[in-house]
Amino acid sequence: MASVAADTVSTRPLSHRPWWRGRLVGVGVVVALMVASYRLGVTTDANGVAVARFPWPEELVWNAFPGHLDAFQTWLLDQRNAEDPSIVFALFNGFATLVDSLVSWLDRFLLWLTWVGTAATATLVALRFGGVRAAAWVAGALAAFALMGLWEESMQTVALMLAAVALSLAVGIPVGIAAGLSTRVQRAVTPVLDTMQIVPAFAYLMPVVILFSVGPGAAVVATMIYAIPPAVRITALGIRSVAPNTVEAATSLGATRPQILAKVQLPLARRMLMLGVNQTILFALSMVVIAGLIGGGGLGDLVTSGLYSSPAMAILAGAAIVIVAMALDRATEATASRTDPTRRHLDDSARRTLRFLTVGAAAAAAASVALAKELGAPAAYPEGRSAQEWLLARIQSALDYVQDPARFLFAVTEPLGNAILVHLVQPLQSFLILGPWFTTLAGVTAIALVVSGVRPALTTLAMFVAIGVVGMWEPAMDTFSQVLVATGIAVAIGIALGIAASESALVSRALRPVNDVLQTLPQLVYIIPFVYLMPVSIVPGIVAGVLYAFPVVVRLVERGLRDVAPEAVEAASAFGASRTQLIAKVKVPLAGDAIMLGINQGIIMVLAVVVIGGLVGSGGLGYLVTEGLVRGQFGQGVAASLAILALGIALDRVTQATRQAGKEVLA
Amino acid sequence: MHRTRRKSPIGHVLGLAVLVLAVAGLVSSGSALGGARQACGTVTLNEQAWAGSTANTYVAKYVLEKRLGCTVKITKIAEIPVFQAMADGKVDAVLEDWQHVDQYQQFVRKQKSVVLAGSNGLIGHIGWFIPRYLLKQYPEFKTWRGLKGKEQVFRSPESGSQGMFLGGDPSYVQKDKELIQLLGLNFKHVTVGAEPAQVARFMQLIKQRKPVIFYWWTPQYLNASLDLVEVQLPPRFKGCKDDASSGGDIKQYRCRYDAYPLMKLFSKRFATSGSPAVKVLRNFRWSNADQNLVAKWIAGDKVKPEKAAERWVKANAAKVNAWLK
Incomplete structure (x- = not known):
């Protein structure tokens, strides 16, 4: 830590010597030592293949661990399916049944309205509360479902997602408020949220099914596990970011705590809360396919079965999922900004007009439903009159192009894929897998110590030991190497695009839909073409990680660069700094904090798609988690998931502590 | 479930024709069975992800709907969770299971909530x-x-x-x-x-x-x-x-x-329900060649599963009639 202090002292005002530069030397020394020990640790087997001389020792593996988990699952199954199950199971089952009936009621209601009625009602509601743009989004989305011939499936997914988002917010916002108000709650909740976000859904799908059976109820529960964390985190952040002097002022005026919360903190955190709603929607929509595996129905089912028998249909259904997400997101956003009390001040006559408009919209909606029913409009838009066949044929011809190795594209992508494999992944992989376990362990701990300090180093050590103890050392090192490569590429792309976006509003606007698409389009949909284009295992999985993670890095980098104090920029330009110099010497160093947060979030996002990687050939932990679900090897799936979690926590703490250190330096 | 088709104005004539055919089919199959049979009600089949399973499911659906007058719902739950779904009576039958030994132990032998319903004829x-x-x-x-x-x-x-x-x-x-x-x-x-x-x-x-x-x-x-x-x-x-x-x-x-033979599975509730569909699904057997053909129509030639099932059933009346005996 002493060298860090020296660094800070020696920094000159504007060309801050970034806090990490002194540490890079330390990291370099550790890595050099690891490389040296790697050469000693590797040997070859009978076939001349390199193998580890010091793999994680068998004596240090808790072999019985997966067996205990399997026994637990069997016990749970026995209890659940006993003649008279305990009241606890009745409660879980009751909740699932309640949600089941809610979702299917909503779904039936949307069909009962007839497609004309649904379209008219949804558009009018959006028009009244969200304005013209929101109405255009909703009407456009509905037109797209009709054109795609996926009306009924889309309505099922919309019903499921409305329920999942509503319930996630109902849980997430109160918990978020509590975490925002109390540091103790925040500290208690954070590890739970980390776990919910990093542990792959495949690992908890079976327990969810045992407790909640299958169907929309269970699908909603599985979705909530993934969608609640952003709601909690962002709500808490919103409450915390309310300026303390505002709260003090209210206190001195004699406001009670509930009053402060309701009248000061919540209204001021409104924009953050809306961001929370937006993220909850996107996270929930990214679970549609997995929800389908346990009876969620709708578009998710079409993606899964489409992958096996009709990839074009999988892509079409994936596009519909993205449209559901974007329409829900844009409509809620427009509604929020239009109804923002800080922005509009209503007098009595304006209020009366609005009330009149509400009644008018309701009447028009009712009239259109009545008319549609009178004229015998069908419940769902008739598939026969959609453009589905045409769309599928177009998608198929694009797929045919991608799948033909004689095409030009393949001549570019195949060598690129091979190069990523041979020059990036394989060296790192053999370095981490074949290197002696004790030097790897010492190495990562030392790096954590150099970069972030004692506590994160101890956490890292504990996490890597845990990985070995649950018997996942080798697959975890495999996954670790892939995560490093994917994060590296994602951060490189993210920083480049983030800089571009911060300099140009056009780039920034163009990137937003890209971000939404990549966050909600089921990864399997866009990754299968890459399996054809870069036919080496591991690489498609890395592509999935990069595509899922880089938009977040872009957004955080862009935000950080835009938030750089204008005085610093002005001062530098007054000294005649060019635009490039401004970016490289002023903005990027000053935005180091946000960039580190981008790296941190990038790692978490890459870890979130490790399982998808397992489905397209990445091996490692992702494969073991998948196998755990599809072969009913619960214990193995959980052990591998815990290893993913441990890896996530270690990497998160290392990068998060750097971020805080960076903040201190900048302060 | 799957897709409740609503008739477009253009489809009216066609719809009527289908209705007439369906009624005719009902009457004829009814008379073949002597008219005395229990109402079928709703049967829920689970379709797995692979094309062969789609073929099984839609052929069975076609036969149950057109020949027995059942309403067939199709769910698409993953291979392992579907065992609990059957135990809960939310899925009636799976027509192709690749021998999940651990699940057989838990649900078939121990809990007896799922019943093995014989091979579907595929090897x-x-x-x-x-x-x-x-x-x-x-x-x-x-x-x-x-x-x-x-x-x-x-x-x-x-x-x-x-x-x-x-x-x-x-x-x-x-x-x-x-x-x-x-x-x-x-x-x-x-x-x-x-x-x-x-x-x-x-x-x-x-x-x-x-x-x-x-x-x-x-x-x-x-x-x-x-x-x-x-x-x-x-x-x-x-x-x-x-x-x-x-x-x-x-x-x-x-x-x-x-x-090894691929198995059919019924939920206990369905197996003991007395529905006429139970017997038909128990008899449901076909060959690797049959399934490959229908699956190729669906996945290779992109024929809608309903159409592919109809085509196969019409061309294989003898096999289908054996299931209905």
């Missing part, structure tokens, strides 16, 4: 496959002994100095890593992930007429359009096992994969 068989064009240059690849010392033919960037063996979908029974080790072959076992990803991998190599060896199985509709040859593995012996995830002495895996 599942797993093995190592290569494209036939390889045999021209390497006729010895017909058996595993011929592969020995020539593994390098299958080299790829990711297998380094070794040959590359493309492993199977994680959800299927396998022991290839063990076999490679037991037979002393210099292969690197590469896991390529789920079935669609595995197909993508070997299809790219086959299109370029490159060497490839992989885990594969029948029945699979792609086999009709791919000219594949199975590599002969050591013969089976008593006590030889196929599922390496059950562990134990590695030597017990040193044999070719067994061929």
Whole structure:
């Protein structure tokens, strides 16, 4: 830590010597030592293949661990399916049944309205509360479902997602408020949220099914596990970011705590809360396919079965999922900004007009439903009159192009894929897998110590030991190497695009839909073409990680660069700094904090798609988690998931502590 | 569920025709059965992800709806969770299960909430496959002994100095890593992930007429359009096992994969419901060739599953009538 202090002292005002530069030397020394020990640790087997001389020792593996988990699952199954199950199971089952009936009621209601009625009602509601743009989004989305011939499936997914988002917010916002108000709650909740976000859904799908059976109820529960964390985190952040002097002022005026919360903190955190709603929607929509595996129905089912028998249909259904997400997101956003009390001040006559408009919209909606029913409009838009066949044929011809190795594209992508494999992944992989376990362990701990300090180093050590103890050392090192490569590429792309976006509003606007698409389009949909284009295992999985993670890095980098104090920029330009110099010497160093947060979030996002990687050939932990679900090897799936979690926590703490250190330096 | 079709104005005439046909079908099948039978009600079938399962499910749906007047709902729940779904009575039947031994132990034997309803007539068989064009240059690849010392033919960037063996979908029974080790072959076992990803991998190599060896199985509709040859593995012996995830002495895996019948499963509730659909689904049997054909129509030729089922049923009246007896 002493060298860090020296660094800070020696920094000159504007060309801050970034806090990490002194540490890079330390990291370099550790890595050099690891490389040296790697050469000693590797040997070859009978076939001349390199193998580890010091793999994680068998004596240090808790072999019985997966067996205990399997026994637990069997016990749970026995209890659940006993003649008279305990009241606890009745409660879980009751909740699932309640949600089941809610979702299917909503779904039936949307069909009962007839497609004309649904379209008219949804558009009018959006028009009244969200304005013209929101109405255009909703009407456009509905037109797209009709054109795609996926009306009924889309309505099922919309019903499921409305329920999942509503319930996630109902849980997430109160918990978020509590975490925002109390540091103790925040500290208690954070590890739970980390776990919910990093542990792959495949690992908890079976327990969810045992407790909640299958169907929309269970699908909603599985979705909530993934969608609640952003709601909690962002709500808490919103409450915390309310300026303390505002709260003090209210206190001195004699406001009670509930009053402060309701009248000061919540209204001021409104924009953050809306961001929370937006993220909850996107996270929930990214679970549609997995929800389908346990009876969620709708578009998710079409993606899964489409992958096996009709990839074009999988892509079409994936596009519909993205449209559901974007329409829900844009409509809620427009509604929020239009109804923002800080922005509009209503007098009595304006209020009366609005009330009149509400009644008018309701009447028009009712009239259109009545008319549609009178004229015998069908419940769902008739598939026969959609453009589905045409769309599928177009998608198929694009797929045919991608799948033909004689095409030009393949001549570019195949060598690129091979190069990523041979020059990036394989060296790192053999370095981490074949290197002696004790030097790897010492190495990562030392790096954590150099970069972030004692506590994160101890956490890292504990996490890597845990990985070995649950018997996942080798697959975890495999996954670790892939995560490093994917994060590296994602951060490189993210920083480049983030800089571009911060300099140009056009780039920034163009990137937003890209971000939404990549966050909600089921990864399997866009990754299968890459399996054809870069036919080496591991690489498609890395592509999935990069595509899922880089938009977040872009957004955080862009935000950080835009938030750089204008005085610093002005001062530098007054000294005649060019635009490039401004970016490289002023903005990027000053935005180091946000960039580190981008790296941190990038790692978490890459870890979130490790399982998808397992489905397209990445091996490692992702494969073991998948196998755990599809072969009913619960214990193995959980052990591998815990290893993913441990890896996530270690990497998160290392990068998060750097971020805080960076903040201190900048302060 | 699946798709309640609403008639468009254009479809009115067609709809009427279908209705007339359906009524006629009902009347005729009703009279064939002597008219005395219980109402069928709703039957829920679970369709698994692969094309063969889609073929089973839609053929059964067509027969149950058109010949028995049942309403058939189709769910698409994953292979393992569907056992709990059957225990809860939310799914009535699965028409193709690749022998999930642990789940049979838990749900069929212990809880008795799921019932084995016999084979669906298909024989599942797993093995190592290569494209036939390889045999021209390497006729010895017909058996595993011929592969020995020539593994390098299958080299790829990711297998380094070794040959590359493309492993199977994680959800299927396998022991290839063990076999490679037991037979002393210099292969690197590469896991390529789920079935669609595995197909993508070997299809790219086959299109370029490159060497490839992989885990594969029948029945699979792609086999009709791919000219594949199975590599002969050591013969089976008593006590030889196929599922390496059950562990134990590695030597017990040193044999070719067994061929085994694919099973139908009913929920206990459905099996004892007395619905006329129970008997028909119990009798439901067809062959690998039948399923491959229907699956190829659906997945290869992109025929709608309903249409493909109708086409097959119409062309195979004798087989279908045997299920209805």
